[in-house]
Amino acid sequence: xATIRELFCNVxxxxxxxxxxxxxxxxxxxxxxxxxxxxxxxxxxxxxPNSGSAGKPLVLSFHGDGGTGAGMRSSLPMETAAxxxxxxxxxxxxNAPAVGGTFEYFSDSGRSAGVDFVRAVIDAxxxxxxxxxxxxxxAGFSGGATMINALGCRMEADEIxxxxxxxxxLYPINDFTYTGNxxxxxxxxxxxLIWGEADNTSGVTxxxxxxxxxxxxxxxTCASTNTPFAPxxxxxxxxxxxxxxxxxxxxxxxxxxxxxxxxxxxxxxxxSPAPPPTSVSIYADSLQNxxxxxxxxxxxxxxxxxxxxTLAIRFDAHSFQGLSFARPSMPVQQSMFPEIRFYVRGxxxxxxxxxxxxxxxxxHANVALNQLLPGGVSTSWREVRxxxxxxxxxxxxxxxxxxxxxNTGNAxxxxxxxxxxxxxxxxxxxxxxxxxxxx
Numbered sequence: 001x002a003t004i005r006e007l008f009c010n011v012x013x014x015x016x017x018x019x020x021x022x023x024x025x026x027x028x029x030x031x032x033x034x035x036x037x038x039x040x041x042x043x044x045x046x047x048x049p050n051s052g053s054a055g056k057p058l059v060l061s062f063h064g065d066g067g068t069g070a071g072m073r074s075s076l077p078m079e080t081a082a083x084x085x086x087x088x089x090x091x092x093x094x095n096a097p098a099v100g101g102t103f104e105y106f107s108d109s110g111r112s113a114g115v116d117f118v119r120a121v122i123d124a125x126x127x128x129x130x131x132x133x134x135x136x137x138x139a140g141f142s143g144g145a146t147m148i149n150a151l152g153c154r155m156e157a158d159e160i161x162x163x164x165x166x167x168x169x170l171y172p173i174n175d176f177t178y179t180g181n182x183x184x185x186x187x188x189x190x191x192x193l194i195w196g197e198a199d200n201t202s203g204v205t206x207x208x209x210x211x212x213x214x215x216x217x218x219x220x221t222c223a224s225t226n227t228p229f230a231p232x233x234x235x236x237x238x239x240x241x242x243x244x245x246x247x248x249x250x251x252x253x254x255x256x257x258x259x260x261x262x263x264x265x266x267x268x269x270x271x272s273p274a275p276p277p278t279s280v281s282i283y284a285d286s287l288q289n290x291x292x293x294x295x296x297x298x299x300x301x302x303x304x305x306x307x308x309x310t311l312a313i314r315f316d317a318h319s320f321q322g323l324s325f326a327r328p329s330m331p332v333q334q335s336m337f338p339e340i341r342f343y344v345r346g347x348x349x350x351x352x353x354x355x356x357x358x359x360x361x362x363x364h365a366n367v368a369l370n371q372l373l374p375g376g377v378s379t380s381w382r383e384v385r386x387x388x389x390x391x392x393x394x395x396x397x398x399x400x401x402x403x404x405x406x407n408t409g410n411a412x413x414x415x416x417x418x419x420x421x422x423x424x425x426x427x428x429x430x431x432x433x434x435x436x437x438x439x
Contacts, residue, residue, distance in 0.1 A: 049084035057135035062144030081265035105147040139164035153186040164264035183219035196252030282423040297321025307421035316415040317406035331398035337425035347417040358401040365395035
């Protein structure tokens with residue numbers, strides 16, 4: 001039978017959760033969503049701040065075994081702590097017959113499906129809400145925390161900014177090995193771990209929690225010293241490559257700590273936004289960053305001489321053929337990369353070429369290279385740098401392909417030979433070094 005003190009505590013916690021729910025309702029709008037990820041239709045609860053979502057971080061919060069996204073939202077009310085400062089997603093487990101309401105963290109295929117789902121959510125909400133994909137955080141309890149440990153290891157710190165792990169284990173299934181110093185071989189994101197000292201649940205006991213904490217601590221090469229981190233009794237280890245915090249809760253078993261939402265949000269908020277990239281390489285000795293060769297014509301991606309590095313692209317341009325860089329289904333957003341830069345030189349000089357932008361079979365813009373490069377192609381390397389949104393292209397939308405095309409129609413026996421190198425997308429802050437287009 002419960003004591004008077006226990007009854008009072010349960011009522012108090014109920015009042016706190018009810019108050020938190022009321023605050024969240026005033027600051028957020030929720031909707032139930034579905035998303036087709038491969039052959040599986042996934043579902044989640046989406047909470048968007050009424051103050052707007054653009055530029056804000058994304059937090060995905062994973063329920064424990066047998067739970068639901070809606071239940072996780074009630075049990076770990078981070079929206080209240082965030083005060084409208086983030087977009088929240090509460091996934092439901094896939095509900096495959098063999099799995100039920102449990103994330104399939106216990107198989108390689110289940111973990112891979114989890115990665116696909118998280119990436120699909122990020123992509124969808126970046127398009128719809130303009131969330132800041134450089135600040136994506138994962139939180140979870142019990143089996144959900146075990147899943148986000150696996151996702152953090154598989155997606156690593158370049159995709160996931162931080163983890164909020166509440167009583168969830170870390171073990172390998174074709175995704176990492178343990179290192180000699182007690183860490184793991186993957187690039188884990190910054191992490192906060194919360195565990196109850198009285199947790200005796202099989203597979204996630206407090207002793208296991210201490211081991212998981214040490215896996216994170218040694219992976220980030222943290223010092224043994226620490227400093228307090230709010231709320232008490234949390235601490236943060238010093239001199240870590242990426243932050244690691246630990247909350248050891250006295251007398252608590254396998255349940256969500258009443259201060260967990262505040263602790264996780266404080267930790268997530270402390271992870272500074274990533275500096276915006278100044279450029280993204282398309283070609284530098286080889287194709288980079290998922291760009292592919294969609295050329296139609298005679299093209300050599302391992303030619304010389306090079307503008308930088310050791311290799312360049314040789315294009316024998318004739319018969320209206322084209323050199324084409326493509327990143328299908330991953331369109332370039334001009335709000336992030338408003339400029340394109342590449343270097344070109346010709347065998348003879350004054351080569352007659354066109355530059356165009358394309359998505360699928362849709363041609364967005366097509367202009368003569370000489371309009372972008374006053375004086376035209378020469379026998380020395382010249383920088384071509386232009387903003388598609390400005391004249392003469394005047395196209396401000398997204399695109400998936402960049403084409404450089406022959407504009408003479410010469411026969412194959414009489415090609416224009418040009419070399420192209422150092423192809424980049426440039427962010428708004430990148431300043432031009434060469435004012436006249438020459439090096």
